Amino acid sequence: MASRAPHTQESAQQLKDDLHHLTQTIEELVNATADDSRSNIKELRERAEKRLKDTRERLEARGERLYGETRDTLTHQADACDRYVHDNPWTSIGIGATVGVVIGMLIGRR
DSSP, X not given: OTTHHHHHHHHHHHHHHHHHHHHHHXXXXXXXXXXXXXXXXXXXXXXXXXXXXXXXXXXXXXXXXXXXXXXHHHHHHHHHHHHHHHHOHHHHHHHHHHHHHHHHHHHHTO
């Protein structure tokens, strides 16, 4: 998990940069619309559309990658838990019973 922290920070920084560039372009577009200069508006609109498309593609790619990493991690953890329960059935039963008693006590306090 610790090896993913720099990757997550890098992704967060890239997302901030993408959103900053997109915001800048949209602000330029809004400012250009006030001038009502048709050629300037068209150029800025095209830049905004391109940046929006690029940002959307990056976000979709990141989302798919994060989904895949999360799915793989959860699958690995579920497999490890399954192996532990099969290797230590009585310990697992004891842990389950203890958790059940604690939850029962917490619910009974209400």
